[in-house]
Amino acid sequence: MLGLAINKISPVKTVILILLIAVGSLVLPNILLHFALSSKPHQSTTVQLRPQQNPIKSILLWNGSDRKEVRAFGLGQQAFINQNCTYTQCDMTDNRSEHPIEHYDAVVVVFNDEFTSEDQLRMPQFKNGRNPNQRVVFFTQESPVALKAYYNMTELSNFFNWTMTYRTNADVPFIYGRITAKSIDLKAEEIARFRGKARRRGAGPSRNKTAAWMVSHCNTHSQRETYVKELSKHIDVDIYGGCGNLSCALDVLHHSDPQCYDMLESNYKFYLSFENSLCPDYVTEKFFKIMAHDILPVVYGAADYTKHAPPHSFIDAGKWKPRELATYLKLLDANDALYDEYFWWKDHYRVEFSVNDMSRHGFCDLCQKLHEPAISKSYKELASEWGDGNQCKPFHPSTIS
Ligand SMILES: *[C@@H]1O[C@H](CO)[C@@H](O)[C@H](O)[C@H]1NC(C)=O
Numbered sequence: 001m002l003g004l005a006i007n008k009i010s011p012v013k014t015v016i017l018i019l020l021i022a023v024g025s026l027v028l029p030n031i032l033l034h035f036a037l038s039s040k041p042h043q044s045t046t047v048q049l050r051p052q053q054n055p056i057k058s059i060l061l062w063n064g065s066d067r068k069e070v071r072a073f074g075l076g077q078q079a080f081i082n083q084n085c086t087y088t089q090c091d092m093t094d095n096r097s098e099h100p101i102e103h104y105d106a107v108v109v110v111f112n113d114e115f116t117s118e119d120q121l122r123m124p125q126f127k128n129g130r131n132p133n134q135r136v137v138f139f140t141q142e143s144p145v146a147l148k149a150y151y152n153m154t155e156l157s158n159f160f161n162w163t164m165t166y167r168t169n170a171d172v173p174f175i176y177g178r179i180t181a182k183s184i185d186l187k188a189e190e191i192a193r194f195r196g197k198a199r200r201r202g203a204g205p206s207r208n209k210t211a212a213w214m215v216s217h218c219n220t221h222s223q224r225e226t227y228v229k230e231l232s233k234h235i236d237v238d239i240y241g242g243c244g245n246l247s248c249a250l251d252v253l254h255h256s257d258p259q260c261y262d263m264l265e266s267n268y269k270f271y272l273s274f275e276n277s278l279c280p281d282y283v284t285e286k287f288f289k290i291m292a293h294d295i296l297p298v299v300y301g302a303a304d305y306t307k308h309a310p311p312h313s314f315i316d317a318g319k320w321k322p323r324e325l326a327t328y329l330k331l332l333d334a335n336d337a338l339y340d341e342y343f344w345w346k347d348h349y350r351v352e353f354s355v356n357d358m359s360r361h362g363f364c365d366l367c368q369k370l371h372e373p374a375i376s377k378s379y380k381e382l383a384s385e386w387g388d389g390n391q392c393k394p395f396h397p398s399t400i401s
């Protein structure tokens, strides 16, 4: 096997090396893209050309097969076929007894905040050493804040080859939703025209309630509850779920109840899509699900929402103090044209928000990446993003009032 180790050299040199190695390959743009997205100084990287490969890539799921993302996708090769993946030559199992662990092309270790036993938290052991061609994948949908109580990330150095998460720098993106333009090239003039047209949409007048919030975790790292408490001094906020005195449906955040969303759409102008943690890139179904409905989300989170949604389609609470936000919401509430303008994009974009969509993209992409030419990589550490070094910040109280 031809192997080339690149350790802590400049990104420019790295790119040149990859260029040399990948010249002639049709997948060059893909490699560069993946590399540009994931290359960081704390990783050591090896580029190698691999010999003949097993046409079906085998994937072992390390616990977590109860998670809804996994159930939605399914197991076996049939899952990749049923989900209409571009690459279907993958086979995923959760049965550790089928083969010795070194056999698999990928071992996907699920990091969960729902596990209850030590057994579920235990990392795979490689008694016969690591298979150098195998990818051990760090998989999570949870924020570092949620994982903190369960895992000590400092112990996991030089262990993972890839990440599969909602982070934009993930090797395999596993993001909660996607809002994509139906036409690839929406010009500024067109957007302006659509916005003008939307002003006569007439969605506002029939609704006579202001803001709704459905919430089951009442004390959060993000301190969203403090923000809402302050906000509700200035405008009406109806709180549904465990933290309020109104109810719509059980656990509405996780199981869509159409009636509940119908109720929101016909009564409320705004919905508070507030995340429980203010962590980089962390934007969940709380946002995407609402974007798929006819109600205007007010967001509170640390992701760059402009990367996820069309311009002028949501309101970012993080940019305002609660009192100022209330003033702006009142202005929109009183002015139907201004309110309706926020819905200009509805006919021109497609929203994906379901667990099925998320899982389909994620696992199909994992399969595809396993078939792409080998770029060997491993994470020296993950603690700086997923452990104690994480960038999750509670909202600063001084910004509240
Ligand atoms: C974790 O996976 C192993 C192997 O499939 C299984 O035996 C064990 O029961 C799982 N642990 C839990 C608690 O789900």
Ligand SMILES: *[C@@H]1O[C@H](CO)[C@@H](O)[C@H](O)[C@H]1NC(C)=O
Binding pocket: 082, 083, 084
């Ligand atoms: C896959 O494609 C078939 C045929 O076009 C379609 O009926 C099916 O709904 C698709 N499945 C998914 C999960 O998109």
Ligand SMILES: *[C@@H]1O[C@H](CO)[C@@H](O)[C@H](O)[C@H]1NC(C)=O
Binding pocket: 095, 096, 097, 098
């Ligand atoms: C797991 O695989 C082993 C070996 O192939 C098999 O004997 C066992 O029945 C499988 N377990 C499950 C739950 O399918």
Ligand SMILES: *[C@@H]1O[C@H](CO)[C@@H](O)[C@H](O)[C@H]1NC(C)=O
Binding pocket: 152, 153, 154, 155
């Ligand atoms: C996590 O692991 C590191 C390295 O083994 C250790 O130094 C540290 O004390 C552990 N932290 C906790 C909170 O257990």
Ligand SMILES: *[C@@H]1O[C@H](CO)[C@@H](O)[C@H](O)[C@H]1NC(C)=O
Binding pocket: 206, 207, 208, 266, 267
């Ligand atoms: C608006 O409020 C009035 C009285 O407060 C109520 O009678 C009416 O049904 C409400 N309209 C809608 C669309 O909910």
Ligand SMILES: *[C@@H]1O[C@H](CO)[C@@H](O)[C@H](O)[C@H]1NC(C)=O
Binding pocket: 245
């Ligand atoms: C619900 O709580 C709000 C704020 O605490 C209060 O103003 C309102 O009267 C309560 N509604 C009901 C139906 O108890």
Ligand SMILES: *[C@@H]1O[C@H](CO)[C@@H](O)[C@H](O)[C@H]1NC(C)=O
Binding pocket: 130, 131, 132, 133, 134, 135, 136, 158, 159, 160, 161, 375, 376, 377, 378, 379
């Ligand atoms: C995966 O990471 C391990 C541990 O750092 C390393 O030995 C191995 O070469 C890496 N494999 C690939 C395919 O990246």
